[in-house]
Amino acid sequence: MIQICITSRLSSLPVVVAYKKGYFEEFGVKVTLHVNTHHKAIMPLLDAGRVEAGEVPTIAYLQDSFLKKSKLKRIYKGIYLYHSPLSFYSRFQFKPEDLTRNKAYILPVPHQYSVERLFAEKFLEEYAPKNPVKVRYIDTPGFLEEKEFLKPSCLGLVSDPFSSPFLRNFQDFANTLELPILNSKSFFPSTLLAFSGDAVLKTGREISGVLLAVKKAIDLLQNTNQLSTGNLWEDLQLSHFYPHLRVGETKNLLNAHPLIQKGIFSYKGDATTLNPLLKDVYFRLIRRVIQPDAVKAAFDFDEILSALEPKKVFDVRKLSSFQEPTETKLHAPSQINYRKLNAVRHLIVDVNSVVLDILQGNYNSRLNSDETLQLDNRVKVLVNSMLDSFNAKLELQREEITELENLISILEIKLDRSAVDLQYSEEKYRYLFExxxxxxxxxxxxxxxxxxxxxxxxxxxxxxxxxxxxxxxxxxxxxxxxxxxxxxxxxxxxxxxxxxxxxxxxxxxxxxxxxxxxxxxxxxxxxxxxxxxxxxNSERKEQERLQHEFISNVSHELRSPMTNIRGYLEFFKSDTSLPFNTEHKNMLEVIDKNAKRLSFLIENLLKLTTSREKDKEAEVIEIFDPVPVIEDVIHMNSHLAKGKPIEWDLALKKGFFLRGIKFEFSQIITNLYVNALKYTFKGKIGISIRETNGKIEITVEDTGIGIDPNYKNQIFDRFFRIPSSDNKKIGGTGLGLSIVKSLVDKMSGEIFVESTMGEGSKFTIYFPKVNISV
Missing domain, CATH: 3.30.450.20 (PAS domain)
Structure with missing residues (x-):
């Protein structure tokens, strides 16, 4: 298992992409990523062999190359990760004469030995050569850069708009100054992937797999067309590795960013761009004379890149880059026999081990203590207690942060969705309105x-x-x-x-x-x-006039043939010489009742035409039991169910009484029952009557085709018929439910409908209950 330690800066993106895309597994390497806050924590972990690989600043690697270390303690170069087009940014445009030696300024840098530090010193030398200022360079993690940058004592920041997106809103000195350092148009190798000496000695082939996977990820990042269509941020869920970056901001960075297109992620780099910085600043910084050829050898990646070209795993230990360090004469530090050390030195060694564990992410690491009262053991107990308290608070803060992150994510999603919905609704309403x-x-x-x-x-x-x-x-x-x-x-x-x-x-x-x-x-x-x-309303009035005229004409035309039909029917019924049997007489009764019903419908049509005249003809109000009327309606319309596989579910309890016109009530039940028969091809039809909350509840239910919910509020309108193929086949005038609604209202009742397409309909009527003593 190879453990790679990276920072939460975007310079580590190739390693993260290789991990999320599965490139490490593709080359047969199992990798775990550990995100650290700072480069200063990665360097000692590599030096101690606690991690196999890590992202380190280029100049920090150079500094390590010229220290006298054993092969086990040495840090070995692997591949470039990030090249930065550095520039100097500030909150305001200051002039050389504005700087004073009486004030101490701060300037955040990723590491004391970093390209950004050297660039800042070179910039200040060129910008204010006659007015040197006091600047304290602060090692700053990526997530604290913006906070430090906004402090009043901060002079500025050396970076680029990709790794520090917030800088786009502030002053870039390259836009206004003609300094050589700002107009070089060079990309400076900022960070590289390095390996510990212990990892090189033990896992030579796995290291080549790591290099191949990272190289493939850099190739992917350089392909901006894939990024713009693949939506890398959403596909890979990178928020775990870069939590301090805003989601929308990171999307814009990753989707076809111009700096990516220019090659900030590249494993090929020109180390000569560092020469001005190294010549003027670095050698003075380390106070040591080093030959330029030695520096050139430290940054020579040609052998490694040539070995990676076949895209096959190999043993890196066979390469001279991993055999001979930069310095030709090295000597290992003296081997110390820790058993002969005194108690204080034992304590120092143990504390150093615990610190490395914590830097590696193992916050549960503790010092070994016993029950003695010696000074070093008492210190160990106190340190362990401090670590326990720190760990408990850290865990509590993690839980709170997790809850806040989840809440913020939910709120951001809801806010974005609400904003989009609101904008869409406003535009849609305005368009529909206008x-x-x-x-x-x-x-x-x-x-x-x-x-x-x-x-x-x-x-x-x-x-x-x-x-x-x-x-x-x-x-x-x-x-x-x-x-x-x-x-x-x-x-x-x-x-x-x-x-x-x-x-x-x-x-x-x-x-x-x-x-x-x-x-x-x-x-x-x-x-x-x-x-x-x-x-x-001119069109509405004209339609009403034509409608009333049509109904009036039709009603008058129907009256004459209906009078003849009823006359001949009475003749047949009264002629005793005709040989009618019982079945014939029953048929004549059915004809007579339906003829009366048809006459009543004609009268209703005429009433529709004379409604504006407010005809108040006296009507006979009755108190009657509804059950015989319902049974009579079922008997008269039984012929409509012939040939259909229909079952009847009747729950008709006698003893309830209604107030109204019995014939009008029969028209209510007839219309509902006939509709149930017409629209039910198979299944069940039910009619029930019961008392509910002091009212008489009558239901007519079927398992027919149902009513489209879009037309549920229109079915009681006159002449309205649901536009469907079934309705065209069945036929009708669209007056039945309209008549039902008007007659129910006349009897001081209420009617409700429940329906589901394909499952049937249920009409429920509530009438006031009438006591027989009234």
């Missing part, structure tokens, strides 16, 4: 002022947008029909729906137009609006 076929105006419920009106309203009334914004709804609607119904400025918390037929409105030219108006309230907290629809 181009609706109905004339619509939006009115303030507080004052009655017209806020907006759509194109159809402006065409109907000839008012312009400028006219409308200066008008009140009562300026358009004549009379006091609206003010009596709606009181503007009161009761703004409740919904309002109001329909006003035959209302006159004033047009722009002074003429009048008769329309139907409907008000619908829209609650937009804390405001309330009315959406007012205007429909010219």
């Amino acid at each position: 181009f609706s076929r109905e004339a619509i105006a939006l009115v303030d419920a507080d004052t009655g002022s017209i806020l907006e009106a759509n194109n159809q309203f402006r065409s109907l009334t000839s008012y312009t947008r400028g006219d409308i914004t200066k008008m009140n709804i009562e300026d358009i609607i004549l009379g006091n029909q609206v003010s009596n119904q709606l009181r503007f400025g009161t009761d703004l918390s409740s919904d309002t729906m109001l329909s006003l037929p035959d209302v006159e409105i004033m047009l722009k030219d002074g003429s009048k137009l008769e329309v139907d108006i409907s008000f619908t309230s829209i609650l937009l907290s804390p405001k309330k609006r009315y959406q007012v629809q205007f429909r010219p």
Whole structure:
């Protein structure tokens, strides 16, 4: 198992991509990734052999190369990870004369031995050669960069907009200065993948697999077309490795970022770009004379890259880069016999081991202690207690952070979805409002002022947008029909729906137009609006006139043949000389009852035409038991069920009484029962009667084709028939349920319908219960 230690900076992206894409497994290497906060924690882990590989700053690797170490303690180069187009950024554009030696400035860097540190020193030398300033360079983890950068004492930051995205909002000195260091257009090798000496000695072939996998990931990152279509951020879920970066920000970074296209992720690099920094700064920093050829050898990756070209696993120990370190003469540090050390040195060795464990992520590591009262053991006990307390607080903070991250993620998703839905709803509403076929105006419920009106309203009334914004709804609607119904400025918390037929409105030219108006309230907290629809009623009136005329003509035409039918029927019934048997007589009774029913329907059609005359002809009100009427209806219409596999479920309990006209009640049951028979091809039809909460409940239920829920509120309208192929085959006038609704209302009842497509329908009627003593 190869453990690779990386930072949470985007410079480690090739290693993360190789891990998430499964490239390590492709080359037969099992890898675990450990994310550390800082390069300073990775270097001692590599030096101690606690991890096999890690992301290290290029200059830190160079510094390590010239230290006298054994092969076991040495850090070996592997492959470049990140090249940065460095520049100097600041919160403001300062001038050389603004810098003073009396003030101590800070400048965040990824590592004391990093390209960014050398670049910052070189920049300040070129920018203010005659005015040297005091700058303290602070080793800063990636997630604290922005915080340190925004401090008042921070002079600036050396980085690029990819690894530090927040810098795009601040001053880039390369845009305004003509300094050699800022205009070199060079990409500086920032970090590389390095290996510990212990790993090289033990896992030579696995190391080559790691290098091949990372090289393949860099090739993928350079292919910006794949990134723009693959949506790398969402596919790989990289938030675990870069939690401090915003999701939207990282998407923009990874999707065809121009710096990626220019090659910031590259395993090939030109080390000569470092020469100005090394010549002027680095050698003075380490206070040691080193030959340029030695530096060149440290950054020579040609042998490793040539070995990786066949894309096959090999043993890196055969390469000279992993056999001969940079310095030709090395000597191992003296082998210390720790058994002869005193107690203090034992304590130092143990503490060092625990610190390395914690840097590696093992927060449960503790010092070995016993029950003695010696000073070193008492210190160990106190250190262990401190670590236990620290670990408990850390675990509690982790749980809180996890909960907050989950909550933030949920809130971000909901916020994004709500914003998109809101924008879509607003645009959709505005489009529907403006181009609706109905004339619509939006009115303030507080004052009655017209806020907006759509194109159809402006065409109907000839008012312009400028006219409308200066008008009140009562300026358009004549009379006091609206003010009596709606009181503007009161009761703004409740919904309002109001329909006003035959209302006159004033047009722009002074003429009048008769329309139907409907008000619908829209609650937009804390405001309330009315959406007012205007429909010219001339077409509606003409349709009503033609409808009444048609019904009247049809009814009168049906009366004459029906009179003849009933006359001949009475003749047959009264002629005793005709040889009728019992079955014939039953048939004549059925014909007689249906003829009476048809006559009643004709009378109802005539009543529809004379409803405006408010005919109040006296009718005989009866108190009757509904069960015999229901049984009679079932008997008269039994012939409609012939040939259908239908079962009847009748639960008719006698003893209940209703008030009304018995014949009209029979029309209610007849229409519901006949509909059930017509629309049920097989299954069951049920009729029941019972008492519920002091009312008589009558249900007619079937297992037929059901009612489309889109038309559920229209089935009681006159002449309405659901548009379907089944309805066309079955036929009908669309008056049955309309008559049922009007007769139920006349008997002070209520009717409800439940239906499911393909499963059937259930009509439930509630009538007031009448005691027999009344």
